Amino acid sequence: MVRAWAQIRAGAIAVALVAGAIDGCPADAVRGSRPVAWIEQHLRVTEWWAIYQHPGGMHYRMWIEGDAGDGTWRLLYRAGDGEHVEDADLLDSARVWGAYTPSAGTPPQYNPFCAWIIARMLARHPELARVRVRLEQVELDHGEMIPSGTFEYAIARGRR
Numbered sequence: 001m002v003r004a005w006a007q008i009r010a011g012a013i014a015v016a017l018v019a020g021a022i023d024g025c026p027a028d029a030v031r032g033s034r035p036v037a038w039i040e041q042h043l044r045v046t047e048w049w050a051i052y053q054h055p056g057g058m059h060y061r062m063w064i065e066g067d068a069g070d071g072t073w074r075l076l077y078r079a080g081d082g083e084h085v086e087d088a089d090l091l092d093s094a095r096v097w098g099a100y101t102p103s104a105g106t107p108p109q110y111n112p113f114c115a116w117i118i119a120r121m122l123a124r125h126p127e128l129a130r131v132r133v134r135l136e137q138v139e140l141d142h143g144e145m146i147p148s149g150t151f152e153y154a155i156a157r158g159r160r
Contacts, residue, residue, distance in 0.1 A: 060101065060102055060136060060137060060138065060153075061079045061135065061145060061147070062077070062078070062091070062100055062133065062134075063075065063079075063134050063135070063151075064076045064077040064078075064087075064117060064121060064131065064132070064133050065132050065134075066121060066131045067129055067130040067131075067132075068127050076125075077091060079091070079092070080145055086121070086124075099112075100133075102135065102152075110153065111155065114133045115157070117133060118133060118156075122157075122159060130156055130157065130159075131156065131158075132156035132157075133153075133154070133155050134153060134154035135152050135153045136148065136150065137150045137152065
């Protein structure tokens, strides 16, 4: 019986892969006929990644700042900012965005991500007493980011 379920599962995965491949095909002849459209009425079969499922709604821009102990926050990294680029090669990767990009609240990885990046910045900057991560609400207008000055999801930690 276990072997039969394994074969049924493998068959279902194969059908989903073929249906997704056909549905995702850019060829007009295939897309126009939609040979697997009937599946959409009964199953959810998509190629979408969670990172791309929030095109509308509120957008956020991550800021990482450090405080040397005098209460003045110094900007270390800001998404989309050519001047404050510490760890930009890592943080600007689409593989990392899902760890901090909210869609209906922060993702489950947000707190561990903040703990990790804060510890990384504190290790790199012995002059800093605290580091914080926060997300600024922004609007996107034809590819341009319009800052709001409103921040959410701030997490700050200092040296122990």
